[in-house]
Amino acid sequence: MASITRALRPLSRTTPSARLASKRLATVRPIQSAYAFSTTPRRRDADLSELTPTPISLLSETETMMADMVSKFASEQIGPKVRDMDEAETMDPSVVEGLFEQGVMGIEIPEEFGGAGMNFTAAIVAIEELARVDPSVSVMVDVHNTLVNTAIMKYGDAQAHRTWLPKLSTGTVGSFCLSEPVSGSDAFALQTKAEKTADGYKINGSKMWITNAMESGIFIVFANLNPSAGYKGITAFIVEKGTPGFSIAKKEKKLGIRASSTCVLNFDDVVIPKSNILGEEGKGYKIAIEILNEGRIGIAAQMTGLALGAWEHAARYVWNDRKQFGQLIGEFQGMQHQIAQAYTEIAAARALVYNAARKKEAGQDFVKDAAMAKLYASQVAGRVAGSAVEWMGGMGFVREGIAEKMFRDSKIGAIYEGTSNIQLQTIAKMLQKQYTN
Numbered sequence: 001m002a003s004i005t006r007a008l009r010p011l012s013r014t015t016p017s018a019r020l021a022s023k024r025l026a027t028v029r030p031i032q033s034a035y036a037f038s039t040t041p042r043r044r045d046a047d048l049s050e051l052t053p054t055p056i057s058l059l060s061e062t063e064t065m066m067a068d069m070v071s072k073f074a075s076e077q078i079g080p081k082v083r084d085m086d087e088a089e090t091m092d093p094s095v096v097e098g099l100f101e102q103g104v105m106g107i108e109i110p111e112e113f114g115g116a117g118m119n120f121t122a123a124i125v126a127i128e129e130l131a132r133v134d135p136s137v138s139v140m141v142d143v144h145n146t147l148v149n150t151a152i153m154k155y156g157d158a159q160a161h162r163t164w165l166p167k168l169s170t171g172t173v174g175s176f177c178l179s180e181p182v183s184g185s186d187a188f189a190l191q192t193k194a195e196k197t198a199d200g201y202k203i204n205g206s207k208m209w210i211t212n213a214m215e216s217g218i219f220i221v222f223a224n225l226n227p228s229a230g231y232k233g234i235t236a237f238i239v240e241k242g243t244p245g246f247s248i249a250k251k252e253k254k255l256g257i258r259a260s261s262t263c264v265l266n267f268d269d270v271v272i273p274k275s276n277i278l279g280e281e282g283k284g285y286k287i288a289i290e291i292l293n294e295g296r297i298g299i300a301a302q303m304t305g306l307a308l309g310a311w312e313h314a315a316r317y318v319w320n321d322r323k324q325f326g327q328l329i330g331e332f333q334g335m336q337h338q339i340a341q342a343y344t345e346i347a348a349a350r351a352l353v354y355n356a357a358r359k360k361e362a363g364q365d366f367v368k369d370a371a372m373a374k375l376y377a378s379q380v381a382g383r384v385a386g387s388a389v390e391w392m393g394g395m396g397f398v399r400e401g402i403a404e405k406m407f408r409d410s411k412i413g414a415i416y417e418g419t420s421n422i423q424l425q426t427i428a429k430m431l432q433k434q435y436t437n
């Protein structure tokens, strides 16, 4: 069967290589969504009026190369390991090494710091392509690129860039540590404290649900430096693995994305130098909000890729392998309608994801678009992965194929980086503001 991605995005005849691709910055073509279904005003200083509208799924040459390269790496290098990694609930170190070698751990990091120097949409298509094969690997790349790298690029000073970015793009995985046992959706109720020392800061507290923790060497940690100021005391710090007092207290056993590590971290009198602050004191809440707004587009891409991976797996089976009543089961109209409906929903989710990514790149307000993309893509992932199991009958239910894994993995899309209720709240709040006289 022809590749679905190729049906949805233009072909690239160039040899895939992110490193090669990085030699030229991606050409971004902002979509004139302000004239279509956009409800956010266009940024005043960006005049897009001369641009010809293009299909939202049209990628630049470098973005296409990234998609092709990651797709090849995922199917050849990750695919054969997916089942074992899921059963062992462990990320194979060779996969992590391969991700760094391919240049997908520093997609937006400038070349001078060892990164690929590409744009946000290149990261989005990489996350999507990885999720088509393994959502666990996809979330590792997503958190590392869209949360950790972005936070340091955006809020770190020149010294922070020189210190952390080369490590993050060439061999050290990163984690983003906001959630705690007492603070999930209400993230800024966090209890981890920081205090000033003579030449730095001391951190005490616990973090929960931290993705990549087993593999990471660099942790962005949110702690309150001035609890009497409430959320305005929250500050972001960088803690390295091996710092005395830092420990991984527990690795969670999960329903899905089992190869992705999710851990509880303890900080007992963890002393860090002054230079390990990220951004300004008391501005951690702003960093967390802004970074997560962008990060949500990454999770939406992960869910879109997951849905496509599950759909493709089942489509191949019903249209090639399984016959009942003397014909392929995918030839029954009852099946065909469901398969077409699911594919349409995936395409719609993808359009929301790319639109949010392009709006971010164009400097437009994208917060509502990111929330809608994450909400909808996680709903589609759940529906499509569930249908894929059913379309394959008993073969979908057993742990031989990937349908049951995709079904389990899909649930996380409605939980992390803001639950579905929280996305709905964001969307409703922005709409209400817009429609209140």
Ligand SMILES: Cc1cc2nc3c(=O)[nH]c(=O)nc-3n(C[C@H](O)[C@H](O)[C@H](O)COP(=O)(O)OP(=O)(O)OC[C@H]3O[C@@H](n4cnc5c(N)ncnc54)[C@H](O)[C@@H]3O)c2cc1C
Binding pocket: 143, 176, 177, 178, 179, 183, 184, 185, 186, 208, 209, 210, 211, 212, 254, 262, 412, 415, 416, 417, 418, 419, 420, 421, 422, 425
């Ligand atoms: C596998 C995994 C990986 C994660 N990775 C990370 C990570 O790397 N870094 C990190 O900081 N965090 C991470 N998280 C944490 C994640 O972001 C939180 O789990 C999420 O924000 C929800 O918080 P909670 O689990 O405490 O649920 P709760 O906040 O307790 O929510 C429980 C339910 O109540 C609903 N609810 C809560 N408040 C409202 C409201 N105001 N209105 C309506 N409904 C509401 C929610 O929608 C949800 O259905 C991860 C979580 C998981 C499971």
